Amino acid sequence: MILYILIFFTACNTLCARDTLNMQVTAGKHAKMKLLISIPRQASQELEEIAAALTKDFSFSEQFEVKVAHIDVPPSEKEIRSWSLKGFPLMVYVSATQKALEWRLYNTIGGKMLAGKKLRKRGYLVRGWAHNIADQVWPELTAQPGFFSSRIAYCKQVDRADQQSYKHVYIADYDGSHEELLVETPTVNVGARFHTGQQNCLIFYSQFTDKNIELRVADMNKKTRKVSVFDGVNMLPSFSEDGKKVAYCASKGTGNCQIYYVEGNKVMQITDNKANNISPTLSADAKKIYFCSDIKRVPSIYCVDREAQTIERLTSDASSMSPMYCAKQDSLAYCKKTDGLYQVFIYDCQKKEHRQVTFGGGHKSECSWSPCGNYILYAVEKNQKQYLETVNVLSGTIRHLAMKGNCSYPSWSQCYRQFPTLT
Numbered sequence: 001m002i003l004y005i006l007i008f009f010t011a012c013n014t015l016c017a018r019d020t021l022n023m024q025v026t027a028g029k030h031a032k033m034k035l036l037i038s039i040p041r042q043a044s045q046e047l048e049e050i051a052a053a054l055t056k057d058f059s060f061s062e063q064f065e066v067k068v069a070h071i072d073v074p075p076s077e078k079e080i081r082s083w084s085l086k087g088f089p090l091m092v093y094v095s096a097t098q099k100a101l102e103w104r105l106y107n108t109i110g111g112k113m114l115a116g117k118k119l120r121k122r123g124y125l126v127r128g129w130a131h132n133i134a135d136q137v138w139p140e141l142t143a144q145p146g147f148f149s150s151r152i153a154y155c156k157q158v159d160r161a162d163q164q165s166y167k168h169v170y171i172a173d174y175d176g177s178h179e180e181l182l183v184e185t186p187t188v189n190v191g192a193r194f195h196t197g198q199q200n201c202l203i204f205y206s207q208f209t210d211k212n213i214e215l216r217v218a219d220m221n222k223k224t225r226k227v228s229v230f231d232g233v234n235m236l237p238s239f240s241e242d243g244k245k246v247a248y249c250a251s252k253g254t255g256n257c258q259i260y261y262v263e264g265n266k267v268m269q270i271t272d273n274k275a276n277n278i279s280p281t282l283s284a285d286a287k288k289i290y291f292c293s294d295i296k297r298v299p300s301i302y303c304v305d306r307e308a309q310t311i312e313r314l315t316s317d318a319s320s321m322s323p324m325y326c327a328k329q330d331s332l333a334y335c336k337k338t339d340g341l342y343q344v345f346i347y348d349c350q351k352k353e354h355r356q357v358t359f360g361g362g363h364k365s366e367c368s369w370s371p372c373g374n375y376i377l378y379a380v381e382k383n384q385k386q387y388l389e390t391v392n393v394l395s396g397t398i399r400h401l402a403m404k405g406n407c408s409y410p411s412w413s414q415c416y417r418q419f420p421t422l423t
Contacts, residue, residue, distance in 0.1 A: 032062065035066050041071065053130030058138075061392065078111075083108045100118050101132075103133050103137060104116035119132060122419070127173075128418070132148075134146055135148050148415075150371050153170070153193075153203045154169075154407045154408065156168055166188060168182075170182060174370070176403050189208070190235070190409050194414070199417055201219070206236070213232070214234050222423075231253030232250065232251030232253045235278075236248055238325075244263070245263045256276055257277050259277045261289065261306070277291055279291055279324075288306070290323045291304070291323065296316070300313055300314070301332065314347060315334070319342075321365070322366050343356055344376055357393055365380075366378060374393055376391050377411075381408075387400065387403070
């Protein structure tokens with residue numbers, strides 16, 4: 001079985017800002033800046049769709065008020081400057097050829113171009129091309145990395161006529177739109193997790209069977225394979241940034257979950273106790289593994305330093321679970337019980353400080369960071385319903401994702417050069 005896991009993870013691995021005149025926008029609570037998306041007057045349907053998708057992308061953070069306009073080609077300095085008089089200090093102009101797209105960012109006050117690029121149309125999905133453009137423009141606007149060419153995965157409850165239910169695995173865009181069914185099996189599937197470090201989009205999940213809970217993986221062709229099928233529980237893998245190192249939890253039929261670490265041709269058992277150790281998440285260099293354990297009875301967040309061979313308890317004052325590490329923030333997101341409800345907290349690994357970032361009703365669970373590190377995705381259970389939300393960690397803004405049905409176990413992917421879509 002160990003050889004089987006090693007072969008599989010090895011196969012997965014082989015599959016695979018500058019200042020703009022001091023006009024960059026920070027993600028805080030302030031008035032929105034007006035941003036113009038411009039396309040040629042005789043624009044194709046393709047460009048119309050791209051402009052609509054860009055409007056949606058740039059509006060998501062609530063930093064910009066976005067308008068679409070049709071202008072002369074190429075845009076003259078006079079026309080560019082005219083938009084500054086209408087209150088739009090920034091303009092993004094988008095054009096297209098059969099195989100490529102081009103965008104240009106203008107300072108309308110001076111009528112000058114600030115940045116611009118050409119990019120190849122990858123894949124066939126028009127909104128995917130728009131997300132690629134947004135990811136290139138966003139750092140020029142905000143000095144922050146983009147996140148638009150990412151996807152989220154989650155599990156959704158499907159009720160049966162006999163009052164039983166299944167859970168299927170779905171994927172959607174970063175904002176919960178364009179939902180697609182990935183795994184549809186007559187059983188319960190939980191714990192969706194994205195592989196990292198490669199451009200092949202792979203989603204790991206755990207499937208309930210008559211014998212165990214086995215770890216499986218699905219690709220964008222909806223092909224699935226077994227990864228770990230030990231007796232008992234096999235679930236919740238976490239990958240290093242390069243995708244070559246893995247931590248996951250398994251019980252191997254003993255009744256207690258332990259954390260395992262896989263690197264190269266080695267499998268190492270990280271925990272060995274009479275507790276349940278779950279939800280491992282790797283630091284940027286994979287030298288540290290954060291996880292949840294109830295070894296002290298109260299579920300708490302722990303950190304194992306593999307090199308120093310030390311273990312540190314990070315939370316002890318209340319039940320805490322679902323840790324997820326973010327390299328860009330060098331921080332953990334996790335859920336802790338406070339005032340009777342589980343809320344999302346952030347732990348700064350350098351400052352060793354904890355900060356609460358959600359306060360509303362409902363129990364929060366299963367945190368996942370956006371690839372830019374500015375948002376946390378999580379599940380909420382309230383009034384016997386389960387749904388997904390994001391919190392902007394810079395502004396505190398909460399956004400409800402509007403997928404229908406009971407959704408849980410969310411996971412946020414990296415950004416992709418070619419936007420992943422099911423085939």
